[in-house]
Amino acid sequence: MxxxxxxxxxxxxxxxxxxxxxxxxxxxxxxxxxxxxxxxxxxxxxxxxxxxxxxxxxxxxxxxxxxxxxxxxxxxxxxxxxxxxxxxxxxxxxxxxxxxxxxxxxxxxxxxxxxxxxxxxxxxxxxxxxxxxxxxxxxxxxxxxxxxxxxxxxxxxxxxxxxxxxxxxxxxxxxxVPPLAEPASFEARQHFILIGSFLHPPNLDAARWCKQSIWPQIRAALPQAELHCYGSYGDRYAGELHAPKQGFHFRGRAEDALQTMAQYRINLAPLRYGAGLKGKVFDGFQSGTPTVMTPIAAEGIGPLADWSHAEPEAFVAAAVQLYRDASAWQARQAAERALCEARFSAxxxxxxxxxxxxxxxxxxxxxxxxxxxxxxxxxxxxxxxxxxxxxxxxxxxx
Missing domain, CATH: 3.40.50.2000 (Glycogen Phosphorylase B;)
Known part of the structure; x- marks a missing residue:
């Protein structure tokens, strides 16, 4: 053909x-x-x-x-x-x-x-x-x-x-999604990641909303934690988003999203609008990085009612718990990967x-x-x- x-x-x-x-x-x-x-x-x-x-x-x-x-x-x-x-x-x-x-x-x-x-x-x-x-x-x-x-x-x-x-x-x-590789452990990871192309308006909105309404609450509960924000075509927003004193670091483009994400403990997907399947959530599945997501980010993936949170307070609570609790983190990682393999196997x-x-x-x-x-x-x-x-x-x- x-x-x-x-x-x-x-x-x-x-x-x-x-x-x-x-x-x-x-x-x-x-x-x-x-x-x-x-x-x-x-x-x-x-x-x-x-x-x-x-x-x-x-x-x-x-x-x-x-x-x-x-x-x-x-x-x-x-x-x-x-x-x-x-x-x-x-x-x-x-x-x-x-x-x-x-x-x-x-x-x-x-x-x-x-x-x-x-x-x-x-x-x-x-x-x-x-x-x-x-x-x-x-x-x-x-x-x-x-x-x-x-x-x-x-x-x-x-x-x-x-x-x-x-x-x-x-x-x-x-x-x-191709076969999943063995992921890094809870102990080998630290900090939070937020990733997405800044040519796509929902990702810019998510980064701004996270910086304003979500990250300050997470930082208050986890003073040593940092959020590293990656995004292609996002350099023009670096001055707005980069706030190292608040633990919010803009890192620019990630040349290898999966390799980069595999270093982090939690993947944040605070999308307030959008459509389709979200690549950042699938990056989490493939790298074994549990994702805290909004209903928009979870849409189309499957029965994720317990994994998605529309309100900032619930979103923050889920992020803090997964970051602190190794057993909860490991259970979520296993469940996410099982769902990915069951529904989206190449x-x-x-x-x-x-x-x-x-x-x-x-x-x-x-x-x-x-x-x-x-x-x-x-x-x-x-x-x-x-x-x-x-x-x-x-x-x-x-």
Whole structure:
């Protein structure tokens, strides 16, 4: 099979969970012998993964460029995966026109309309409004696609409940975690860690909230403890976050998140809004570092009611207890790793991706015929988006 992945950005698995997600997809497809191409219109960052080392052919493409049409027609992919709905908006109509037999797959990474609704609700102390402008675009993209990969089963329920998305348009495919290594002991670790890319607004909010409302209480109970805050692309916030006299240390980028986290006793994930599965929580699973998390951070992982805490006081109490109590810490570590292996094992999930895509390919024509809303949106999208793109293209050639 010949598969083209069109990326919103070049993947940086050492920086973001979205980059890790892309690598999970690449690994799963290559294990089944698929030929992979990755194309992107964005600039390649200094920390972008060298996809050539993974035997992935890379291509630079441009938005509003008719050259994409002949290129993708020559490439003739069997499957095209769009990394987030923005790339489907930009290139989906071109793929549909010039490679009509290709299975068009959307990978949401996380449900953007849900994350933005929660962000606005937090900002204005209101209730999340899911039927927002982003939802109009994202849900339309889901309908135009033959299949949408969902990283969170919670988000699948949201789509079915709030937007009446048919179940056969969605496929659950979460993080695929490799076998877990033996973790460092309680005694070999000290201090707290908070980690996350600062290009992602929920992580900046979490760091600020932690510094203001959570860490002072933990520090009062554990005067010798320190919190080390790591984050790619966070240097601009160093002056705001670095407060060594309060035991809050901004450490910048962690080149190896798992190796770095393995040195710490407790992983803090105080996310107040967001969506999808949280890479920082899975870093905790893999490094054997128990995580104190909010319900947002725990979402989509499983039955974690006893492990997540929305209020600062409960969050602090859990963090202090796990930091002090070796037996409680060891029990939590074992339970987290058991949950990870039971629900997110790569041995189970890696083969499932190709199986899911092959089934969708076999039923492609019937799927499209049954998806009238998708046909309707393709019809109008071709006209509105294509004509705008053609106009921009013509303007750029003047």
């Amino acid at each position: 010949n598969c083209l992945i069109i990326g919103k950005v070049w993947p940086e698995p050492s920086s973001t969970a979205a980059g890790r997600r892309t690598c999970d997809i690449i690994t799963a497809l290559q294990l089944e012998g698929w030929q992979l191409h990755f194309a992107c219109s964005a600039q390649q960052g200094a920390h972008a993964l060298d996809l050539a080392l993974l035997n992935v052919q890379t291509h630079r493409i441009a938005v509003n460029d008719a050259g994409f049409d002949s290129w993708v027609q020559t490439l003739a992919p069997d499957v095209v995966i769009f990394d987030r709905f923005m790339t489907e908006e930009q290139f989906g109509w071109r793929v549909a026109q010039h490679c009509p037999q290709a299975l068009r797959v959307l990978d949401t990474s996380d449900l953007h309309c849900l994350r933005l609704a929660r962000q606005e609700a937090l900002k204005h102390a209101g209730v999340p409004q899911l039927h927002n402008e982003t939802a109009l675009r994202e849900i339309a993209s889901i309908y135009r696609s033959d299949l949408t990969l969902m990283i969170s089963d919670f988000e699948m329920q949201v789509l079915q409940r709030e937007f009446s998305i048919a179940e056969d348009l969605l496929a659950y495919w979460p993080f695929a 041995a189970h999930w890696q083969p499932q991706l190709v199986k899911t895509l092959r089934q969708a390919i076999e039923s492609r024509e019937s799927r499209r015929q049954q998806n009238f809303i998708g046909q309707m949106l393709q019809h109008h999208h071709h006209r509105s988006t294509e004509f705008m793109s053609r106009w921009i293209e013509a303007k750029n050639q003047r």
